[in-house]
Amino acid sequence: MAKTDWKKLEQKFQRAHARTGIKLQDWCKQNGISYDTARRYIKLRKNEQGAAQKNAQKNEHKNAQNSEQFSDEKSSFDEAYDEDGGAKNSEESCAENDTDFAKTKRIRGSRFVAPTNAFQPRNTAAVKHRGYAKHLEKDYLFDDAAEMALVDELVFTRARALSVTATLKRMFTELEKTEDILARTALYGKMMQAETALDRNIARIESIERTLGTLDIIAVTPARIVADTEYRVAAREKVKAETQRLTAENKGVITPLTEAIDELQSLNKGGKL
Template identity: 40%
Template sequence: SAKRYIKIANGSTNSQKKSANKTANSQKGKVSKQGASANADKHKKSTTASNSQETKPIRGSRRSPPTNPFKPGNQQALKHGGYGRRMLLSDAITEDAQALTLDDELFWLRAANLTAAENIGRWQAELELAGDEKAKDLHELISSAQKAMHRNTVRIESLEYTKGSIEKLRVDAAYRERATEKVEMEIDIMKDGDKDNAIVVHNTLPIPGR
């Protein structure tokens, strides 16, 4: 009938409107969600950039300004001292000279003495077949070598004495340091009034060289 047709037509029209509104609302929601996510990403990137600029690692620590570990007038980067710059010494010589110790000096002196002794033995063998002029020169060489050996021996004795003195000074300094610690602990114990603890602490302090 006509009423039924009109009712069906109105129902189909309403359903079409509802579906259209639903589609529009869903698209609007997607657009709003996309916009919100884009804004969130943009805010996140800006926050990350600002944080990265603020917390950018710098020398010394993350936030404090860089500090210079060297004091004014330091010589850390200086390879050549006064003699090295004026004598035009190479880097290798300078580095080796800085690494040498008294033991190296003793080794060189003893090696020089052995070399001189070897030369004296060879020259004495040549004396048996040498003439007067040659023998005179050989005697001078032998005498010079012997004097050099005596000087080297005196230098060796001096270096050995210096080594012993350095070791003694080191032991004495350690002893004085321990003794100072002991006196300071005794003063603290006298203030606290705990003598038993003082005995235990003193027994745990070894005295070098004593």
């Protein structure tokens, strides 16, 4: 039995809901899907529900306007036809309607004009957050998280450490004033927990500082690699140029070794003695 792809079904339902405002139960009945099973996998975010309701209201309002306009045009046509001669008045009313229609006529193809601010290729702004968004109801959490960086976590962790330190100070003051054994024991336990939390925050601060230092090194590493590569290429070209210069300078110079080689080659024995 093939496994049901609930993610695709969820996307399909969201498109249908945004277009018509259909409910999940009705949509499942139309597509032959179990509603009890589908409602565990198919979720609808609140902003999409509001948009679907607005679209449904907009469609109803548009239909009502069309029906009213049709009835008005029909009544005006009947009145024009019934008055003095019928056909003449009808022609005049049609001409007036044509004039109004020319002013309000929709330009064909206007909706298909390419937008001036179209998305770039491979743009995923419309599907950002992907699988995480359906687990949180508050959209502003993603907006705030997108603006944060590791430095913000460092500042937040330091603020937590300061908060724990202030809490420990209050606990010490309260411990000095408390004489009850049970209350002092409870305070000791809370102080131990607060000190453990402070140690964790300090360790977290050190870890973030090391990570930020590593990121700074990684940021300058590509430029260093490029510079080293360019230096090696330049050094290789320099050695090649010096070799060519020395070869050109030594060309035609006769030494005892070159004389012996020339003599062996003139014997036509393939270099054999």
